[in-house]
Amino acid sequence: MKEYDVVIVGGGSAGLAAAIEIYKNGIDNILLIVRDQELGGILLQCIHNGFGLKVFKEELTGPEYAERFVDQLKEINIDLRLESVVTAIHPDKRIEYVNSKEGFVTVKAKAIVLTMGCYERNSGAISIPGNRPAGVLTAGTAQKYLNIDGYLVGKRVFILGSGDIGLIMARRMTLEGAKVLGVAEILPFSGGLKRNIVQCLEDYDIPLYLSHTITEIIGDNNLQKIKVSKVDNFKVIPGTEMEFEIDTLLLSIGLIPENEISERAGIILDPKTRGPIVDETYQTNIEGIFACGNVLHVHDLVDFVTEESRRAGKNVAKYVKNQEVNKNEITHLKSNKGISYIVPQTIHFDNLEEKTEFFLRVTSEFKNVELVIKGDQEEIRRIKKRHMAPAEMEKVILTKASLKAYKIISIEVA
Amino acid sequence: MKKKLVCIVCPMGCLLDVEVENDYAVTGNQCKRGIGYAKKELTNPTRTVTSTVKIKGSIHDRLPVKTDKEVSKNKVFEVMKILDSVIVTSPIKVGTIIVENIFGDNVNIVASRSM
The missing domain is CATH 3.10.530.10 (CPE0013-like)
Incomplete structure (x- = not known):
């Protein structure tokens, strides 16, 4: 059985950044396993711009952003398996993968980095009444058909859910000659970035129906019509029904970290993020298995994925060199009023560097509030916030000096 | 006349208040790029395609x-x-x-x- 210092599962933005960072930190016995036929992950189909403002201080498209990392990866000497699928990860850090050249292979690693990204919620995840005709697909699937393969999936389009991919596809399909009749969002606020509401919907006069959802899908073989109604707190308001004649319904109703193999390995997931519970080094509950990027929690910006994966990569390299088991006391992070999750979920105070970055999302839209951070009920810090929304990830940086070996650190909106 | 804009220069999406008559004076921006964006957006809006x-x-x-x-x-x-x-x-x-x-x-x- 071939042994590696580090095996990385996934060749998107997280896997690329982690691989490069681990290598830069002195570990070169690395295997990167990638399901697709090329590196870069979902960035390759995100041909719009807006990537890289933080990491490269310039505005790039998805493929350009990916290529910068792919170029760096080609400079370093690591093992790469494309078109290879990981079928199992074991707690003793054996990894099984399969491809058409080597067949079924088992390798062993000192450390594993999970960078599988996330998948789109599809029509099976929500119960829309009506028929099940062709023409209902996720926004990301339509994006791949259009941007990679060159097929426009429909001419009259409606979009359910206001996630960023849906907004981006509203503009993209409009540019390619489709008529996008509207976007319905069941919540009273958008799930996408404000800039995408402006440059993808308002620029093209595409209506955004907040507090609306689809109440019926009509069509025998192909999609013909949908009914859309206003909702009050998820309850349909009678008499508000609108009909749209369409041939395509795109779903942009959320992303879920891809953790099937992590769960089978025994990795404990956070029910809110649907990603592994990690500590300040991005290590999961299984020693030597780390996670970063969208497999850990869904990010708004690839730049944040890159930064997180670099931090994780540093820690992975450190772990491989020292092989130390962390036995320090654990402090838990607790999401109180107004907070839906915090990553990392645990920290080891003795291990902390001078500054630790925490990422969180709020449960609903807030204006002119404060984030209050407490350690065992004792107030540590207050941060003023002009505007917070669930679609926008918040970052809180805490210094080691401000923290003590608390049992619980909580964050709330006040 | 005051105009409200969402800055689309970066993903921050700052909410800008623009005083059109006062040479497009901007408040609400968190960086200087918002100032240039507001004037351009209200006079000659441009986009990368x-x-x-x-x-x-x-x-x-x-x-x-x-x-x-x-x-x-x-x-x-x-x-x-x-x-x-x-x-x-x-x-x-x-x-x-x-x-x-x-x-x-x-x-x-x-x-x-x-x-």
Whole structure:
């Protein structure tokens, strides 16, 4: 059985950044396993711009952003398996993968980095009444058909859910000659970035129906019509029904970290993020298995994925060199009023560097509030916030000096 | 007259208040790029156009491209029309000019990946 210092599962933005960072930190016995036929992950189909403002201080498209990392990866000497699928990860850090050249292979690693990204919620995840005709697909699937393969999936389009991919596809399909009749969002606020509401919907006069959802899908073989109604707190308001004649319904109703193999390995997931519970080094509950990027929690910006994966990569390299088991006391992070999750979920105070970055999302839209951070009920810090929304990830940086070996650190909106 | 805008320069999405008569004075911006954006958006709004063109001899059939500078918002569909008839052949390096000087104003269509 071939042994590696580090095996990385996934060749998107997280896997690329982690691989490069681990290598830069002195570990070169690395295997990167990638399901697709090329590196870069979902960035390759995100041909719009807006990537890289933080990491490269310039505005790039998805493929350009990916290529910068792919170029760096080609400079370093690591093992790469494309078109290879990981079928199992074991707690003793054996990894099984399969491809058409080597067949079924088992390798062993000192450390594993999970960078599988996330998948789109599809029509099976929500119960829309009506028929099940062709023409209902996720926004990301339509994006791949259009941007990679060159097929426009429909001419009259409606979009359910206001996630960023849906907004981006509203503009993209409009540019390619489709008529996008509207976007319905069941919540009273958008799930996408404000800039995408402006440059993808308002620029093209595409209506955004907040507090609306689809109440019926009509069509025998192909999609013909949908009914859309206003909702009050998820309850349909009678008499508000609108009909749209369409041939395509795109779903942009959320992303879920891809953790099937992590769960089978025994990795404990956070029910809110649907990603592994990690500590300040991005290590999961299984020693030597780390996670970063969208497999850990869904990010708004690839730049944040890159930064997180670099931090994780540093820690992975450190772990491989020292092989130390962390036995320090654990402090838990607790999401109180107004907070839906915090990553990392645990920290080891003795291990902390001078500054630790925490990422969180709020449960609903807030204006002119404060984030209050407490350690065992004792107030540590207050941060003023002009505007917070669930679609926008918040970052809180805490210094080691401000923290003590608390049992619980909580964050709330006040 | 006061105008409200969402800045689209970066993902922060600052909410800008713009005093049109006062030389587009901006409040609500968290960086200086918001000031330039507000004036431009209210006088001559521009956008980068990203799309794809047909490519032959590569692993995929579409090559992603973009305008290397922003174009007037009302010219976006003209850019799309130009791209309809473009066919390129692999290999292409990222940044290669695919269509030069599209409107005679030094804006080029460039490849946004190598393929």
